[in-house]
Amino acid sequence: MDVDVFVTAHRAEWERLEALLKRRRARLTGAEADELVVLYQRAATHLSVLQSSAPDPALTARLTTLVARARSAVVGSRRSTWRDALAFFTSGFPAACYRTRHWWVPTALVFTGVVAALGWWIADNPQVQASIAAPEELREMTRPGGAYESYYSSSPAAAFSAQVWTNNAQVAGLSLALGALLGIPVLWVLLQNAVNVAVGVGLMAASDRLDVFLGLILPHGLLELTAVFVAAGVGLRLGWKVIDPGPRTRLTALAQEGRAAIGMAIGLAVVLLLSGAIEGFVTPSGLPTWARIAIGVVAELAFLAYVFIVGKRAAEAGETGDVAAADRQAEAPVAA
Template identity: 55%
Template sequence: MDIDAFVSAHKPTWDRLETLVRHRGSLSGPEVDEMVDLYQRVATHLSIVRSGSDQLLVGRLSALVARARSAVTGTHTPAWREFIRFFAVSFPVVAYRARWWWAVTAALFLVVSTVVGAWVARNPDVQAAIAGPEQIKQLVEHDFADYYSEHPAAGFAGQVWLNNAWVSMQVIATSVLLGIPIPYILWENAANVGVAGGLMASRDRLDIFFGLITPHGLLELTAVFLAAAVGMRLGWAAIDPGPRKRTEALAEQGRAVVSVALGLVVVLLVSGLIEAMVTPSPLPTWARVGIGVIAEGAFLAYVVIFGRRASRANETGDLERAPDVAPSN
């Protein structure tokens, strides 16, 4: 093979590819397509000249092909960038997009808890069916408050975190059943909260009930509501997938459920720390409740600010290259 003739014939192609690679960050769509085509052609040229003896040419083309391959295939995103993107975009935008499901879930939970609590508080027969007078007295005067202070804070925080995570993971796990069991799980938890509140109210201890449950309960229940919201949205995606194929809608919402599950690990950790260290602390009630309100407000502000910004940028929180979505023009 005449190397000089080969170089003369293909040098413009190599130079053009080098130019495109150098300016890869500002290429138009057609220029990207051109770069891919030239990369494939120059890779073929490299395989041809490898059999020759011009090592300088082989080295030049090898370097050009390597740079072009990097430009075409993209480089791996560093782990720290993925971490930042998850908490700045993926998690908050998924939570923000589920905000109406989230709000309705919270409202229904509170209605059920209030109705059950009022029913228990006003009916001695219902209280008697739940427990005997001595048992209720023990619960109201000792057990309810002692629960938060009978264990060392560090160990209790871990125990609470695992318990809260278990409840939320139950809700999330039922997403594979299209969220059908989620209303029952929420009903069960709402009824338990209502029964406890009703028994405390029947003995004029409602101030203690709210003073102990509010600091950590705001954030804890918010996490459960969010998990339930995205789980039920998954079920709704099977009924109404919108303009997409049902499989694509389910896959996207399934990945959203996973994003929420990962994000709630941190939220529930904060809730567990508050329950272990703030709820049983000697701080006045207003201070303990205030800490809970601040934590809740900070989380909601985080979701609204970051989630709305990401939503306006047309982010969905989904994978940037989801395997089940075919690109189209």
């Protein structure tokens, strides 16, 4: 598309729209208000065409500003309310988790398989264990009251919980943010986490203390890792949209999935806050191992029910996790 010809053909409409927006402080006539709406719709279509066919940064920025001003004039501004937050957590977030299940459930299964295989390999090979640390260090890590056990009581519960939550939120955020890079960084983040967990499994199993390790990691780890899996699955899905955007333009697909991913980052931060609280207060507590694990299992089952019952219903009702239709930028039709 020839941008200069496009600008020449539509400049008069944009200038008229700007003139009407400047006059908005004065009262517009009925005909002028109707004209404002029509010109806003045309400008939104022009912007969509430019973004998909001939992205010119300066022209796109000008039209984006113009369309935003016109949109505000036509539909008015709206402030987020507690009702929006309630709608997000009762429909938007669980629906987004449910819609991406075909990505994060396989991610969880593969991750678990990799951890099991690496853990078994480490536990069964003294040479591998020796490459991880010196024998004295290994004994210090795996002995009763050693590094693996004392880690969970190394700081006051509240401070430890906040530290864990911050770290896990960063991992989930990176998985979501880096997904657009074809998902490759997401795979690297997952591999690092799988290796870290597998080392603990392998070393504690080699010391015949795997039951102790599982009793420490399962109470919080079930929910924590599920949140990481969801973030990673969404990141991988976002990366796939770069390769195959479907019937949408690549830019539109990334915008829609990216907005949903940002919302999921907020929801997952809340989930990780809960898992961090469990890790800070339940894991190092004096409760019996079965009770601590039971708390973790209940939290995990509650989240899965939230996704596969509440989220499924919301998704079937048309919820996608994206912002409301009224808050989205208008798009030009795209041929399938």
